[in-house]
Amino acid sequence: MAHSLATAPTCSNCPIRHRALCARCDDDELEDLNRIKFYRTYKAGQTIAMRGDALDVVASVVSGTATLERGIEDGRTQMVGLLLPSDFIGRPGRTTLQYDVTAVSELTLCCFARKPFEALLIQIPHLQERLLEMALDELDAARDWMLLLGRKTAREKIASLLMLMAKRTMNPDGEAMGTTSRLELPISRETMANFLGLTIETVSRQFTGLRKDGVIGLDGNRVVLIPDLQDLLVESGDDGDGGPLI
Amino acid sequence: MAHSLATAPTCSNCPIRHRALCARCDDDELEDLNRIKFYRTYKAGQTIAMRGDALDVVASVVSGTATLERGIEDGRTQMVGLLLPSDFIGRPGRTTLQYDVTAVSELTLCCFARKPFEALLIQIPHLQERLLEMALDELDAARDWMLLLGRKTAREKIASLLMLMAKRTMNPDGEAMGTTSRLELPISRETMANFLGLTIETVSRQFTGLRKDGVIGLDGNRVVLIPDLQDLLVESGDDGDGGPLI
DNA sequence: GTGCCCTGTTGATCTGTGTCAAAGCAGGCC
DNA sequence: GGCCTGCTTTGACACAGATCAACAGGGCAC
Structure with missing residues (x-):
């Protein structure tokens, strides 16, 4: 143990x-x-x-x-x-x-x-x-999540999640805007759906949609390639002020 | 001032x-x-x-x-x-x-x-x-609210809100189950909608629906009469354990 | 190899809630 | 009274996302 x-x-x-x-x-x-x-x-x-x-x-x-x-x-x-x-x-x-x-x-x-x-x-x-x-950071994060759950569309939810993962995973000072970023997701579609208040089918469809629209690329189903983080910002409705998200 | x-x-x-x-x-x-x-x-x-x-x-x-x-x-x-x-x-x-x-x-x-x-x-x-x-109480409350925003139906959201108001407003030891309770809402339809991640139209329709189904009565639009709190519990998907809600 | 399980994708359809629009209703003010 | 203004209700309709169902692909045991 x-x-x-x-x-x-x-x-x-x-x-x-x-x-x-x-x-x-x-x-x-x-x-x-x-x-x-x-x-x-x-x-x-x-x-x-x-x-x-x-x-x-x-x-x-x-x-x-x-x-x-x-x-x-x-x-x-x-x-x-x-x-x-x-x-x-x-x-x-x-x-x-x-x-x-x-x-x-x-x-x-x-x-x-x-x-x-x-x-x-x-x-x-x-x-x-x-x-x-x-505790107060967690509270802020929970409240940001309330905004996501209550008011954002499925596509914005996915985009917000990707932004969150990117922020917590990548070097904050590296990866200039406009550079393709490679993002490895630590969670399954089911976990994401659970996180975002969606069903797995909707999560899957949104990933497909974002890929078809050229906003992201997919390499297998755990790796996301993001050509331009700025595009994701638009999708996510995130003002990018860097406040705590989780 | x-x-x-x-x-x-x-x-x-x-x-x-x-x-x-x-x-x-x-x-x-x-x-x-x-x-x-x-x-x-x-x-x-x-x-x-x-x-x-x-x-x-x-x-x-x-x-x-x-x-x-x-x-x-x-x-x-x-x-x-x-x-x-x-x-x-x-x-x-x-x-x-x-x-x-x-x-x-x-x-x-x-x-x-x-x-x-x-x-x-x-x-x-x-x-x-x-x-x-x-802060930890607020955090618990925010997280309960995330469950409401992410997974509950409009009717359940309204019912949860009424339960919350009832808990914070009424004498916890009075009002035996089965007794009609009179609940005065301190907030407008718009504020409720904002709270629940709904539109004012949906909030209004749900109130009408609950009234037509005999779960609640309405006296003006700020006073709700609740014949049986137990009915609301069913609607709200609330297990009634009395954890902090806000 | 075959079969099975698990995860993810795609399709068809249904439905709850949002959107847009109009009308009701109460209170305040002239 | 009449006319606002703000809040609420109601209706018709549209659509995002849920639901139900089928299928695809990879890993693993055998």
Whole structure:
């Protein structure tokens, strides 16, 4: 289950430092965190936790992708969050989970038992502060997603998703506008549909449509070639201000 | 603009204590907050702030209702938050606003300049903690709303909205199931449409439909009579677990 | 190779909701 | 009263996306 200690990634190599929980911790504080942390890995498709489960662990994503989903009894579900490396799961002060959490790729979590973690929060005030910042970023992202779900067309939804993936995947300073970008999608059509409030058929048709219109190219069904990001901006209705999306 | 000091409400009489920012403050801490607070009032329909405005004030809603909206350039807008008494606006550490904030009824805010407020946050750790809890509640609410926007039908959306209003308006322990409840809506058809990702015509038709099917009664267009809340639960696809909705 | 499973694509059709347009209704003001 | 103006309702129609169904392709076991 857990990595061996020798190969285990450490908090100090969180892949995207500025978003990470411990972004502002000094060495002593990192040491405090290291003392109580442990790792868990999951296979693609594996359920991490279900709605209503006791929440006695909080965690940071070290590598891989996971999803948060909310469902109705009749089987309809809506993805409400996409967890990428450095994102945080769980919440101090809450004892049960509100969502289904699933690994969509091989996933490694850096976990902390809730009780000692809460104790550390009191001891290290700027950890609490950082957690608040991250929660507010997530809130902004959720609200942007509400705009997408409530008001955008299927094509705009797809375009927005591609923009989001591009932003989180590619070097922000590289890839000048007008250069063809190669974008590898980490999720299936079904996951996308779930994310966008669409059906898989509609997602598939939109990809075909965008390809026929020359806005994107497809290489297999997990790789998208984007000749001009600007075109996608038009399709997506995104004003490109770079606000947090997830 | 501001209330006279004599009639000004104080933080200690926040109408819904358990959700309020200062819910766990002692007298000394309340005094610290009181020293830097001031009040602002707005008329129904008045714009409080626009997206991109500098955010040098944070505030708690004392009375009335406000909305948060996110829009695309072509005029489409989606409401992303409903602010009721005791809800909090603004965020420490962020300098510009992400949304349009509008008063939909006569509104009173209890404001704090951002700088001194941030200083207080450091001085009073459990204020920070409370802020985190509130942000996480908002996040849960936003995510429930994503399920509604992405997967529910127009009728279910209306029913969910009525359930939400009922929960926030009515005495939670009163009104046994099976008793007719009288629910006064604080928002117009347009605001509802904006909230639900629908058009005003669809909202209107759904109200008519629910009335014709005997699920609700209408008394004017701002008052809804609900013979049996259980019926609404069925319509809304809400499992009624009482999780935070906004 | 064959058969099976899983994911994705494409087609035909249906339907819920948006769009456009007109009319009803209440409140305010002259 | 009459005439606004703003909000709501209702109708006719169009269309985006859902639904149902068939098929294609790749990976894998055998």
